[in-house]
Amino acid sequence: MRPRPEREREELDRRRRRKQVQFAFLFSLLVFGLLLIWQSRVLVLPIAVGALLAYLFRPLKDRFYIPGLPHEARVTLLFAAVVLMFAVGFSTVRQHIPSEKQKLELKVRLKYKLNKKAQEFLGAKNTEGRPSPMAALLARETEPMLARINEFLDLTPEEQDLFLRYSTGYLGESPIEERFLEYFQANLNAGAAVSRDPAASTLAPAPAPTPMVTARTKDPVGEAKVREMTEAPHSTLKDELSIWILAPLVFLFLGFDNGQIRRYFIGLIPNRYFEMSLTVMDELDEAIGAYLRGTALECGLVGFTIGLGLFLLGFPFPVAMLVGFISGLANAIPFLGHLIGVVVAVGYALIAEDLTAILPFVNNENLPIAVIIVIAVATLLDNVLYAPVVLGGAVHLHPLVVILAVFAGSAMLGFWGMLLAIPTVVVVKTAAETLYKELRDYRII
């Protein structure tokens, strides 16, 4: 038998070696993990969305408890219900996603109507028949913005070619309506007027629609370009869809988890920090859960209010709900969310024709103003009622942090980055605060 001091020294050495191995292992795991995330960064978003959905639906899963019914059966039932709900929602949305032809029609219609409305509004004359000074000032101020919108809505030569092909029926689609062809011609005439005279204002009266433009003769180069235009987006969409299949899979497998993931991570934590880590994880879960579920509910309420308001203004029901859905989703982006809602809803209001509003005082002329009022009311209700009641005492962030986070998210991941920026900041802030508090309470620091 070896002497006691020698055994103690060996034990100390063993502990030191164990710590070194643990540190090396954790460090390599971290580096490898970050590298893996970076290499497969396109998968991060669908995984995050699937995990977020699983997190949002977890209280429902916990409440949906039937004695004797296995956990897996419960989750499968719940998953089937959620998939059914989303399938119905997506198929409704998909029916209203415009096809290539409808997109071209939309652009032509939007450009024509926008310029027409701008002319009517900004070309207002006073009682003496002279242009009103206010209208002239507004016209001068908004001209650059309108020019930019016009530039955005201009059809490229390939798109013009495609539009003309669709005008007589193309790829099995019915021919484009006569009035859209007239709008197209009017837009072309207005563009030609501006290009002839660069000093001419974009607000110059658009030439009246002239009789139909004749379709061009088919040329092989144009045909190839058109085919490229119509086919390329489909392949991209297919790739996107194959990546997004991960979201429901992540949702399902996280749903099957019955606390095993939590138990696994808690199992890795040394005994000294066991109770503290339980408290930290729980407080974090509570704060983030309250924030995310509150935000989801708040967005749902805002979307529903806008959808209902637009329906009362005479928007067709599916369009009202679709615009409500987009506005509700965008509401998760602080400050910019309502603006996105306004752009989408006013955009539709500008091109809407022959609407029959439920409210008697709304007509095609004042529809854009009525839409802005509906969104303003929804914003007011959100600030005064929904957010305080639903979010209550959830995590509070400084407005500057919110703005910086939204811009950083946008720079990194575009629209989705803006949408996920605030939840990410909330997670990091709550984690840091809770960890620091508990480390002090447990007298570790």
Add this chain to the structure above:
Amino acid sequence: MSVRKIIAEKLMWETLKRWKKSSPELDRIEFLRTVPFFGELSTWQLKRVEEVVFERAYEPNELIFEQGQPGAALFLIMEGQVAVEIYHEKFTANLATLERGAFFGEMALLDQSPRSASARATVKTRTLALYRNDLIHLSQSDPETACQIYRALAGIIGDRLRSTNELVQETTGERVAA
């Protein structure tokens, strides 16, 4: 117990026995059955409790929790021995030595007040820990099971209060007599 629950239990227990012979889950359920705290729970209720407890292993002389720290969980001794101690400035008093089947730290199931004593494993020890908030969540998803656990907890705290009162009465009586 209702017919529905008897059938549910029969179905679940038969399945468990068929598929999980001598699994760690089954061992934990069997152990929980022997603890007075969960004595009144049926098998499917014990399965629910087993799903939320954490198994922890301690080396000899390792602290399980320390006096003064906020309490978060109740501990059940599956294997080994635990000493419950109170530290004073000059000495350490050993209040009790607990063995397999015993539990400690039950006040943590009620609030986050600081631990009144420390618990230290005296030999290699395995415990099951039931976290306070998991019990609260259980009371929302399965109120009947949580209610039975809380009733057992109330009974234990009542017994201890009675013992303390008797002790106080005895001490006061001795002082008056003296």
